[in-house]
Amino acid sequence: SQTIHQWPATLVQPVGSPLSLECTVEGTSNPNLYWYRQAAGRGLQLLFYSVGIGQISSEVPQNLSASRPQDRQFILSSKKLLLSDSGFYLCAWSTRGQGRTEAFFGQGTRLTVV
Amino acid sequence: GQNIDQPTEMTATEGAIVQINCTYQTSGFNGLFWYQQHAGEAPTFLSYNVLDGLEEKGRFSSFLSRSKGYSYLLLKELQMKDSASYLCAAPNSGGYQKVTFGTGTKLQVIP
Numbered sequence: 379s380q381t382i383h384q385w386p387a388t389l390v391q392p393v394g395s396p397l398s399l400e401c402t403v404e405g406t407s408n409p410n411l412y413w414y415r416q417a418a419g420r421g422l423q424l425l426f427y428s429v430g431i432g433q434i435s436s437e438v439p440q441n442l443s444a445s446r447p448q449d450r451q452f453i454l455s456s457k458k459l460l461l462s463d464s465g466f467y468l469c470a471w472s473t474r475g476q477g478r479t480e481a482f483f484g485q486g487t488r489l490t491v492v
Numbered sequence: 493g494q495n496i497d498q499p500t501e502m503t504a505t506e507g508a509i510v511q512i513n514c515t516y517q518t519s520g521f522n523g524l525f526w527y528q529q530h531a532g533e534a535p536t537f538l539s540y541n542v543l544d545g546l547e548e549k550g551r552f553s554s555f556l557s558r559s560k561g562y563s564y565l566l567l568k569e570l571q572m573k574d575s576a577s578y579l580c581a582a583p584n585s586g587g588y589q590k591v592t593f594g595t596g597t598k599l600q601v602i603p
Contacts, residue, residue, distance in 0.1 A: 421594055468534055472591075483535050
């Protein structure tokens with residue numbers, strides 16, 4: 379069966395510090411991978427998605443970046459965090475192709491920038 | 493582009509039936525998802541509709557009308573544990589399966 383691991387679960391970081399959130403998927407190959415952010419009381423905002431190793435598409439201009447060094451590894455990074463980067467970050471994967479390709483989410487990382 | 497609208501909050505009584513509506517505008521159509529998200533947790537998949545009509549799955553049902561750009565999630569025999577946000581989501585019609593989520597409807601079930 380497929381599983382998705384995301385860590386850490388919670389993180390408190392000072393403004394200006396770097397960020398690295400990691401996500402790995404097991405039990406599937408060539409998944410589409412996604413990073414979403416959810417601000418308090420808001421919907422899910424797609425930040426990045428990837429359809430393959432080294433292929434990253436950015437949906438929202440920001441000081442965050444993403445990388446996919448391996449097929450089932452997706453990393454969200456920042457060189458200098460801003461207060462506005464606080465939120466609930468969710469990694470997700472889905473299978474390729476058309477039709478029913480629901481997203482499976484990791485447990486999420488609650489990031490607080492202080 | 494894609495646009496999804498759903499009510500922000502709803503309240504319903506334990507044991508009752510509640511209908512959560514969603515309207516969408518998408519560039520192409522590739523189905524519609526409903527997810528449940530409990531506070532502080534990740535969303536979990538509930539249903540997927542690609543054809544018009546009602547899909548029933550236990551206490552939860554989802555309806556789709558493609559011509560109207562409209563869907564609803566129907567929850568029967570409400571339980572306290574159904575208190576959660578319900579997210580309507582639509583993938584694009586391209587090959588990347590980018591999914592646009594609505595802001596979610598926060599449902600509170602009261603005794």
